[in-house]
Amino acid sequence: DGGITQSPKYLFRKEGQNVTLSCEQNLNHDAMYWYRQDPGQGLRLIYYSQIVNDFQKGDIAEGYSVSREKKESFPLTVTSAQKNPTAFYLCASSLFREQDQPQHFGDGTRLSIL
């Protein structure tokens, strides 16, 4: 079955540590996205990528970094510069050239501070 796989499901970060969240899709989608969800808030866009080797900052990119070396993969690194990383992180993908298409989402990664 096609879909988006995020790992790990739960992640703990120590002070000053960088951590990387994995996102893999086998839907052959062009665009991939990372969102952050805090309690009682909507989804806020961190980064997005339309094609391989290209990505753009979203609304809250500070303290995060991404790469898009393969169409299937869009890992997110939460750096030590992100002072409040505790949140639920969702990865999504869509057919970029078809804006009427919905985004498909992974199951999410819950990141907490140790």
Next chain:
Amino acid sequence: AQKVTQAQTEISVVEKEDVTLDCVYETRDTTYYLFWYKQPPSGELVFLIRRNSFDEQNEISGRYSWNFQKSTSSFNFTITASQVVDSAVYFCALNPGTYKYIFGTGTRLKVLA
């Protein structure tokens, strides 16, 4: 400005009641797309429906129905005869024809047995 407002933070209903979730959007674009997603406790967002700005037909799918009114910039979602399994957070989203999907803050629906 482009924005999606879901004014209802949380709604509680008793099973079998009908419930309407409100969504109001803002955009200056003439071509845009609206979506509803369901987020069950497991966390992933599940796509429910898509509507483009040129299609104001209402839609019914089983117990779910959607009312799109451009005149009031609203895209409301009604669940008829609610069930406990409908308990989730529901998000309305706008795509104004770009890469970006703009989400509302979500409405948490609790259906009590």
